[in-house]
Amino acid sequence: MPIYKAPVEDVQFLLNDVFQIDRYDNLPGFSDASADVREAILGEAAKLSEEVLQPLNRVGDLEGCKRNADGSVTTPKGFKDAFRQVAEGGWLGLSMPTEYGGQGLPMTLSQSVTEFLSSANMAFSMYGGLTTGAIAALLVHGSAEQKSKYVPKMVAGEWTGTMNLTEPQCGTDLGLIRSKAVKQADGSYKISGTKIFISAGEHDLADNIIHLVLARIEGAPAGIKGISLFVAPKFLVSADGSLGARNGVTCGSIEHKMGIHGNSTCVMNYDGATGWLIGGENKGMQAMFVMMNEARLGVGVQGLAQSEVAYQNAAAYARDRLQGRALSGPQAPDKPADPIIVHPDVRRTLLTIRAFNEAARAMVVWTSLKSDVAHRSNDPTDREAADDHMGLLTPVLKGYLTETGFANAVQAQQMYGGHGYIAEQGMEQFVRDARIAMIYEGANGIQALDLVGRKLPRDGGRAVMAFFGEVGAFAKEHGGDEAMKPFVAPLSTALGHLQQATTWLMQNAMMKPDNAGAAATDYMHLFGLVTLGYMWAKMAKIAQDKIAGSGTTAYLSTKLVTGRFFMERVLPATSAHLARVQSGSATIMELAADAF
Amino acid sequence: MPIYKAPVEDVQFLLNDVFQIDRYDNLPGFSDASADVREAILGEAAKLSEEVLQPLNRVGDLEGCKRNADGSVTTPKGFKDAFRQVAEGGWLGLSMPTEYGGQGLPMTLSQSVTEFLSSANMAFSMYGGLTTGAIAALLVHGSAEQKSKYVPKMVAGEWTGTMNLTEPQCGTDLGLIRSKAVKQADGSYKISGTKIFISAGEHDLADNIIHLVLARIEGAPAGIKGISLFVAPKFLVSADGSLGARNGVTCGSIEHKMGIHGNSTCVMNYDGATGWLIGGENKGMQAMFVMMNEARLGVGVQGLAQSEVAYQNAAAYARDRLQGRALSGPQAPDKPADPIIVHPDVRRTLLTIRAFNEAARAMVVWTSLKSDVAHRSNDPTDREAADDHMGLLTPVLKGYLTETGFANAVQAQQMYGGHGYIAEQGMEQFVRDARIAMIYEGANGIQALDLVGRKLPRDGGRAVMAFFGEVGAFAKEHGGDEAMKPFVAPLSTALGHLQQATTWLMQNAMMKPDNAGAAATDYMHLFGLVTLGYMWAKMAKIAQDKIAGSGTTAYLSTKLVTGRFFMERVLPATSAHLARVQSGSATIMELAADAF
Secondary structure: OOOOOOOHHHHHHHHHHHOOHHHHOOOOOOOOOOHHHHHHHHHHHHHHHHHHHHHHHHHHHHHOOEEOOOOOEEOOOOHHHHHHHHHHOOHHHOOOOHHHOOOOOOHHHHHHHHHHHHHHOHHHHHHHHHHHHHHHHHHHHOOHHHHHHHHHHHHOOOEEEEEEOOEOOEOOOHHHOOOEEEEOOOOOEEEEEEEEEEEOOOOOOOOEEEEEEEEEEOOOOOHHHHEEEEEEEOEEEOOOOOEEEEOOEEEEEEOOEOOOOOOOEEEEEEEEEEEEEEOOOOOHHHHHHHHHHHHHHHHHHHHHHHHHHHHHHHHHHHHHOEOOOOOOOOOOOOOOOOEHHHOHHHHHHHHHHHHHHHHHHHHHHHHHHHHHHHHHOOOHHHHHHHHHHHHHHHHHHHHHHHHHHHHHHHHHHHOOHHHHHEHHHOHHHHHHHHHHHHOOOOOHHHHHHHHHHHHOOHHHHHHHHHHHHHHHHHHHHHOOOHHHHHHHHHHHHHHHHHHHHHHHHHHHOOOOHHHHHHHHHHHHHHHHHHHHHHHHHHHHHHHHHHHHHHOOOHHHHHHHHHHHHHHHHHHHHHHHHHHHHHOOOHHHHHOOHHHO | OOOOOOOHHHHHHHHHHHOOHHHHOOOOOOOOOOHHHHHHHHHHHHHHHHHHHHHHHHHHHHHOOEEOOOOOEEOOOOHHHHHHHHHHOOHHHOOOOHHHOOOOOOHHHHHHHHHHHHHHOHHHHHHHHHHHHHHHHHHHHOOHHHHHHHHHHHHOOOEEEEEEOOEOOEOOOHHHOOOEEEEOOOOOEEEEEEEEEEEOOOOOOOOEEEEEEEEEEOOOOOHHHHEEEEEEEOEEEOOOOOEEEEOOEEEEEEOOEOOOOOOOEEEEEEEEEEEEEEOOOOOHHHHHHHHHHHHHHHHHHHHHHHHHHHHHHHHHHHHHOEOOOOOOOOOOOOOOOOEHHHOHHHHHHHHHHHHHHHHHHHHHHHHHHHHHHHHHOOOHHHHHHHHHHHHHHHHHHHHHHHHHHHHHHHHHHHOOHHHHHEHHHOHHHHHHHHHHHOOOOOOHHHHHHHHHHHHOOHHHHHHHHHHHHHHHHHHHHHOOOHHHHHHHHHHHHHHHHHHHHHHHHHHHOOOOHHHHHHHHHHHHHHHHHHHHHHHHHHHHHHHHHHHHHHOOOHHHHHHHHHHHHHHHHHHHHHHHHHHHHHOOOHHHHHOOHHHO
8 A cells, every 4th residue: 555745844945945935925925824824734735635635546546437327427436525625625725816715825835735635646636636727717818707607616626627628630739629619699609529538527526517618619710720718617507606507518438548547537528518708719729828837837746746656655665675685785684684775776766766856846836936926926027037937947847847757656666576566556556647747738749849949939038048047146156165066066067058958959940940849858858957956956055054054954964965866866867968959850850751 | 459560671681681690500490590481480470460469469458367266367358369379380489499399490580579479469478488488497407307298388389387486575585485395205396385476377378387486495595595496387297298187386366467467467376286396406596597588588578579569659640640730831731730740859759769679679689699609509619608698688688678668668658649548549558568577587677786796797707898899899890981980989989988887887896886786777778778879880881781782772771860860869878877877876875764
């Protein structure tokens, strides 16, 4: 039976010490999230995750979701009660506006809670995650009436939300959407079409499901410019908020998937379903992007979350499993064998995962903080800088964290030997669940392309220059500090590689976009490595300062060793990524399609 | 429905041109394997794999194996008939000695057939694979009576074989085995204990199952020196070869696994089962190593095989799937979108997999050829050199090919976007099936440790010096050839990294074995990369010579582009591995076990 303990201490180190979020008390909601409040909330979230959600993780995997003959869907045993606890605990509204019943607290805090929930039970946490994504889109693009009609109930967890984009012929390229919307005399639309891969599309956890759906209004322009966004609830909602007639949107089947069995991934059939336009006609993509940015951050967190829970189990197993003797001689001579954690290769594996987890968590907090600034600050300069950061780092966070998170789950499974391949141990579920995060909300190749093709050149490279400026300034400021050398020197080298890769792209990709495409994934990895390297350098500085100030602790000394491991063992990969970026696209584009 | 087409042309290029196996006509069996015979056999193996085995792959995954109330096991629908075809076709005996009913052909040929079978249906192919591994151990260590009693029926596929090593408390460390053997008056032994993870432990494909089992004779020394190997058939075999009483070895349950559902992975209960000693008392490990070396080569081939079939499907999908437009402008303006193979990142992914597959296949042929020389040559110098090669490259082949093969299956799945996560597409099965190859027959961390701890220092480094000598001589010979520069220059750099890493190990790991352990996995990857780089350089030279001689073909020109891709995009990873090796073990060993 897998274990899970929420990394509360690590989150507190990030919020309190590394990013010192108390400095942001002037932003709405931040002063309500004092250190005491944060500690209480994180403690409660940990309890919910460890005691309620984690025990349901394997149940969800084994039982999956069942579509009944009437089209209703039954979720795994225990999910309904657990979702009620999540809703009643106010967890969905943690950082939602108070005017819609939320608590208005910083996203910086709620993303940490999201990590705990996702580590404990990824499939379950998606019901809430999709709901908050749908709320975000409604808040930005919905009419006042739509907001007041749907958002409070969603914030309360009485209703949930979905995103309906994908169709069988249309995944990445939403311009290929065929679902049709026909305008009615009363201003509503009748929507028809088939959507696939709809997470939480139908279930028994809530009284109503608010579907956000992309469709094409009759006569709209072809392609991406003719897509509109609609809200189509499962049950129509009367003016007084009560539930009316069942709408013409139903679950046709549940997909058979590799993992996240506890989430009902549905084929949704729209058969003249009644929907209302969100935002303007043919402006669906803009509205959708709001939802997608939130969702991409959340998916990146899923990568971290599965890596974290897989690590915890692998570390516990490595301490317990007796097998063989240490290379340097028996460490537990009274036992039939030493625990496998004596072996350098086991430690190398565990530290590789741990060094990622802690820096990835820092990157999530850093980026969430920027999101809060972008949404809440009244200083336009701050908002712009924060928005630049979000735009630049969101694809990196989604792509790099999910890819590495999955690889880490695989390596954690490996620590179990043959037992890792056996379902009862739970390790293979982490691998199967983590796998989807590399795919949905824009497959990682698309994230990489978004990074090099859109985010990098935007505004003359303003965002990436700011990033280089910040990291470079840190390296300069602490370069002379002897204790920081093991961190600053490798970071500077890695930053140099990223800057060279960026220069190469500027010189070679403008005229020849294939060079950007060929470089994209390696550039994204390079960016991810440098970002995590910067996070480690920041954390090391703070840890050293704390130790100098009030003495060391087990937490702080472990932090410094883990950080040094990252610098010595993980960061050297930047040189290979640079070499690949600089190799260009000629060889890649040389073969005809049928030669593959 | 996944596709599969056996890479016959590629195997022929390797056998006929790159390794020119006709030069080995003086070895027993080689002259029977003329080019025509090889072509016929590969063609028939392709047909069997494509038409009989591949269609059963998903059936096997869906149905799995069922243990019935009486302890018997039912394999998936169609497996029994398919196994009969494999047996009657003589496929298990392809390279087995003619005196036991085999065809005595080179292992170099039969390993290629193994690849086809494993690509088509990995779970199915294991029934035969375990059988040939058990035959190998019997041939080397069995008595004349044991050989004549068991081997002919196994070669004919009437009976199958198993390897029974693992127990719940004992995986890597076989010294912890608890299964007991008690000597009987008639010279036989009564064996009792529980074995887990026993592939093909019980099934309905053959009349008898010949279990090879490790156990500890009463009074034997503790640890690895007290382990003996026994043969314990499911049904006792009378002197006339007829089947007698049911032996006391039964399937207690079938493991619930991540993949290879079509293979019955059993918990086997030995309850006073009758067995006979193979080799001497307490000499079980020596006998087992024979089986394991064969098996490790076979498992490495599984890594390649899953990578190959996953690639073929991903390439086909990328040619068909219409989504988005090329960065350089529409390529299929008459269609609603371009096929995704126009995208550099898709091509990069496909070429990464393909460049591995073709070089890994060359490495398998190369190593199999050395195995044939080691077993069949009557020149002791040749035998020794070939045995050195086998010893050195077997852990690299097992560890590097399975790890990269799995990663490739994951990347091939990625090409499908969300569809890759759906079971019906078959891509996620390749991932789940490929995953086990990193674990069984010695988890990859153990392979790495075997490489650096045993194989590298053995005989004063004779094997690795011979390897460096061969690769270095090739680079020197062709370094001045302009056309070969794109291959020789990167190969020389990579070889230099491997040599530096080797020197570092010699200087730092002798006195401090933790430095070897900390370096092991990176060293294994570095070795794998250099080996595949050398394979590419050899293949490129032959391809260039053939083009110069008789003009180019689509096959040869694609080969050269794929090879250049490997040199530009894959090989640069050697520098990061070298840096990690040289970072030593200090940081890794610093934390106390409970700090993890």
